[in-house]
Amino acid sequence: MHVIETGNVAAALGVRLAGAQVVAAYPITPQTPLTEKLSELIEAGEMDARYVPVESEHSALAVCIAASSAGARAFTATSANGLLYMHEQVHWAAGARLPIVMCVANRAVGAPWNIWNDHQDSISQRDTGWIQIYSCDHQQIIDDTLKAFRVAEATSIPVMVCYDGYLLSHTYMPFAVPEQEKVAEFLPPFQPAYALDPSSPANLNTVTLPEVRLDVHGELAHGYMEIRYLLQEDLRNAVQVVEETDAAYQEVFGRGGVPLVEPYRCDDAEYIVVGLGSLTYQLRDVVETLRAEGHRIGVLGVRLYRPVPDAAIAAALQGAHGVFVMEKALSYGYEGALCSDLKSALYDHLPDKSEAPFVKGLIAGIGGREIRTADLADALRSGLAGSIPDPNWIAIQL
Amino acid sequence: MTRTTILSLPTEEYVHPGNRACTGCGLGIAYRIGTKALGPDTIVIVPPSCLTVLQGLFPVASTKLPSLNTTFACTAAAATGVLEALKAQGREHTKVVAWAGDGGTADIGIQSLSGAAERGDDFLFMCYDNEGYMNTGVQRSGTTPQGAITANTPFKGKLQQKKDVAAIMIAHGIDYVATASAAYPLDLYDKIRKAITLKGVKYIHIHTPCPPGWGYEARYTVKIGELAVETGYWDLYEVELGEFRLTGASAKALKKGTRKPVNEYLQAQSRFRIMSPEQAADVQARVDAKWSTYSGGEGC
Ligand SMILES: Cc1ncc(C[n+]2csc(CCOP(=O)(O)OP(=O)(O)O)c2C)c(N)n1
Ligand code: SF4
Ligand SMILES: [Mg+2]
Numbered sequence: 001m002h003v004i005e006t007g008n009v010a011a012a013l014g015v016r017l018a019g020a021q022v023v024a025a026y027p028i029t030p031q032t033p034l035t036e037k038l039s040e041l042i043e044a045g046e047m048d049a050r051y052v053p054v055e056s057e058h059s060a061l062a063v064c065i066a067a068s069s070a071g072a073r074a075f076t077a078t079s080a081n082g083l084l085y086m087h088e089q090v091h092w093a094a095g096a097r098l099p100i101v102m103c104v105a106n107r108a109v110g111a112p113w114n115i116w117n118d119h120q121d122s123i124s125q126r127d128t129g130w131i132q133i134y135s136c137d138h139q140q141i142i143d144d145t146l147k148a149f150r151v152a153e154a155t156s157i158p159v160m161v162c163y164d165g166y167l168l169s170h171t172y173m174p175f176a177v178p179e180q181e182k183v184a185e186f187l188p189p190f191q192p193a194y195a196l197d198p199s200s201p202a203n204l205n206t207v208t209l210p211e212v213r214l215d216v217h218g219e220l221a222h223g224y225m226e227i228r229y230l231l232q233e234d235l236r237n238a239v240q241v242v243e244e245t246d247a248a249y250q251e252v253f254g255r256g257g258v259p260l261v262e263p264y265r266c267d268d269a270e271y272i273v274v275g276l277g278s279l280t281y282q283l284r285d286v287v288e289t290l291r292a293e294g295h296r297i298g299v300l301g302v303r304l305y306r307p308v309p310d311a312a313i314a315a316a317l318q319g320a321h322g323v324f325v326m327e328k329a330l331s332y333g334y335e336g337a338l339c340s341d342l343k344s345a346l347y348d349h350l351p352d353k354s355e356a357p358f359v360k361g362l363i364a365g366i367g368g369r370e371i372r373t374a375d376l377a378d379a380l381r382s383g384l385a386g387s388i389p390d391p392n393w394i395a396i397q398l
Numbered sequence: 399m400t401r402t403t404i405l406s407l408p409t410e411e412y413v414h415p416g417n418r419a420c421t422g423c424g425l426g427i428a429y430r431i432g433t434k435a436l437g438p439d440t441i442v443i444v445p446p447s448c449l450t451v452l453q454g455l456f457p458v459a460s461t462k463l464p465s466l467n468t469t470f471a472c473t474a475a476a477a478t479g480v481l482e483a484l485k486a487q488g489r490e491h492t493k494v495v496a497w498a499g500d501g502g503t504a505d506i507g508i509q510s511l512s513g514a515a516e517r518g519d520d521f522l523f524m525c526y527d528n529e530g531y532m533n534t535g536v537q538r539s540g541t542t543p544q545g546a547i548t549a550n551t552p553f554k555g556k557l558q559q560k561k562d563v564a565a566i567m568i569a570h571g572i573d574y575v576a577t578a579s580a581a582y583p584l585d586l587y588d589k590i591r592k593a594i595t596l597k598g599v600k601y602i603h604i605h606t607p608c609p610p611g612w613g614y615e616a617r618y619t620v621k622i623g624e625l626a627v628e629t630g631y632w633d634l635y636e637v638e639l640g641e642f643r644l645t646g647a648s649a650k651a652l653k654k655g656t657r658k659p660v661n662e663y664l665q666a667q668s669r670f671r672i673m674s675p676e677q678a679a680d681v682q683a684r685v686d687a688k689w690s691t692y693s694g695g696e697g698c
Contacts, residue, residue, distance in 0.1 A: 021486035021487075022479065022482045022483055022486055024478075024479070024482075049486070050482040050485055050486050052478055052479075052482055052517070053517070054475060054478075054513060055509060055510065055512070055513030055516075056509060056510070058469075058471055058472055058475070058510070059472055059474075059475030059478075059509075059510045059513060060475075062468065062469070062472030062475035062476045062478075062479060062510065063476070063478050063479035063482065064479060065468070065476065065479060066443070066466060066468070066475070066476035066477070066478070066479025066480045066483070067479040067480065067482055067483035067486075068479075068483075069466050069480070069483075070441070070466075070479070070480045070483035070484060070487075071483055071487060072482070072486045072487060074479070074483075088469050088471075089469060089472065092468075092469055196441050196464045196466055196480060197464060197492075198438055198439050198440060198441065198463065198464055198492060200464075201459075201461075201462055201463055201464040201465070202464055202465075203453055203454060203456075203459040203461070203465045203467070204464075204465065204466050204467060205466070205467040205468075206453060206454065206455060206456050206459070206465075206467050207450060207451070207455045207456065208455070208456040209455060209456070213455075213456070213457060213458075215457040215458065216457075216458060221456065
């Protein structure tokens with residue numbers, strides 16, 4: 001079935017399809033319509049779940065953490081300062097290895113207050129141990145949300161599905177809604193590794209010492225460091241799980257194929273622009289314009305940002321002469337975080353460093369600053385001519 | 399309602415002896431009795447506190463009930479999460495009980511507690527009040543009483559009044575709010591038994607003396623707890639469906655019409671060592687004023 005709906009509704013429909021059992025949320029623009037929609041579906045009896053209208057985002061994720069610990073499929077969504085307010089819990093959910101799914105309708109963070117789109121909110125959570133997926137359109141939002149539950153449960157790692165506030169969250173686009181009858185084939189009911197249960201008591205997340213320690217049966221139990229190492233190892237292996245999940249999804253629903261990176265006209269490209277989210281679709285127009293001017297240029301959308309699909313990124317960029325990384329967030333004091341990650345991937349994976357492409361970072365659309373396609377083209381034209389604009393913030397007016 | 403006696407308490411233990419709480423810990427008494435009242439079909443939610451330590455360091459647990467350790471601010475929200483998950487799975491028979499310190503209740507945790515109470519989520523919230531942040535080395539909390547020396551009120555003692563969390567919870571209009579003391583375990587036991595039959599958030603605030611934090615010898619924990627009640631400094635009461643009633647030793651004191659001087663309680667603890675006679679008289683005056691509002695009670 002095809003519908004014309006907003007990105008937020010696409011996410012909500014994905015959550016309903018996945019059969020989330022506990023939803024907890026707190027209003028924040030531009031996420032709000034997503035969880036309003038869920039409350040509507042649940043109250044109308046069109047979705048069998050518990051909706052908890054909590055008093056803060058910290059509590060929203062607390063409810064999900066606890067519900068997941070007690071064996072329920074749990075979902076929340078937020079944006080911007082809501083995500084920052086959750087930060088302690090974001091780490092906690094990953095450390096506790098809970099397969100929670102959260103949608104983030106990306107928005108700039110304060111101060112000063114700004115409700116418009118950029119990626120600073122989710123990028124600033126990249127070191128928490130969550131899997132982060134960036135959806136570029138409404139179809140990807142609904143598909144990624146459904147896939148996220150399977151990835152989370154297969155890895156026991158929470159998943160953040162990020163999509164651009166307003167640009168996707170509030171715009172109406174046609175997309176296909178996966179058939180509910182087929183969902184069970186793709187996503188079986190949640191089988192938690194352990195669920196809080198008086199018949200098999202356990203003391204979850206208690207103080208864990210720096211050193212390994214014997215348990216009451218005389219067996220060696222992990223220390224904090226082992227537990228954290230396993231999170232890192234499982235996250236690294238999650239690249240493959242994301243690929244496998246996408247393949248399974250394609251088999252059942254016939255859509256997918258770009259779980260890690262999404263190239264557009266990269267095959268013969270001398271220059272590649274790299275980015276996250278809907279910007280990479282906008283860049284396709286720019287690429288067409290520049291190609292018409294004789295430049296061999298393509299665009300690479302990074303779909304999975306944590307864990308970094310470093311091998312896939314490096315393979316996609318191999319052979320290019322130059323790379324422009326266009327970002328809506330940065331690691332303040334240095335550069336765009338994706339730009340640093342990408343350089344690192346190239347350094348690790350290109351056998352001959354002398355053949356590595358140059359990498360230039362560009363910043364665009366901070367706090368919702370309009371990203372005009374013509375400005376993108378101009379910035380890239382000067383980049384192709386050997387000098388990116390200075391400062392490298394597109395459309396800045398100082 | 400029939401009162402529990404020491405002989406009718408369940409013999410089943412849910413807290414193993416030899417746990418990591420200090421000798422003479424008031425919380426240890428309250429938790430042991432409290433878990434007996436809750437019984438085996440219970441999940442506990444615990445924020446960072448002395449109770450975390452009491453329950454044991456991974457992979458050793460000193461309690462038999464399943465327990466979810468949470469971040470500091472979110473105890474009540476976590477209780478809601480467990481509750482909703484149980485409902486979603488048709489496991490409503492299991493009781494959900496949050497068990498937090500005074501810091502985790504009165505200060506950093508009050509937002510999530512207030513939210514859950516307002517929503518009417520169906521669980522029991524136990525606050526054990528050792529009147530300070532003991533786990534981090536005895537700093538002041540919202541419930542530290544005026545005049546008490548703590549690690550961050552080192553010379554002048556705490557200047558402000560104790561926050562009355564039970565009153566705040568009463569203002570939420572919930573079905574059941576009670577105060578209790580580790581020195582009166584049977585009163586505590588009966589209150590928990592009653593609370594778990596009622597709907598929504600039920601709140602019990604337990605006075606739990608703490609030898610290292612309050613400055614007295616470990617063997618006097620029960621004595622100190624009793625003195626707090628006998629002097630009228632700490633009262634045992636319950637507010638059930640809006641109706642206030644003194645219970646146990648506090649009800650007895652009201653009937654008798656006499657209370658020990660508050661000074662006996664204050665002077666037994668080194669945390670009040672810098673209190674002047676005027677300050678102590680002021681405390682006595684406030685206790686007297688509070689008691690002048692009491693009438694009735696359950697009798698004895
Ligand atoms: C967000 C956060 N801030 C601070 C702490 C440090 N901390 C751990 S326990 C504690 C004090 C707990 O006090 P209370 O709730 O009264 O329990 P008690 O230790 O007295 O039993 C503090 C401040 C923390 N764990 N998390
Ligand atoms: S510091 Fe006080 S409350 Fe904490 S374990 Fe020791 S006696 Fe108990
Ligand atoms: Mg305390």
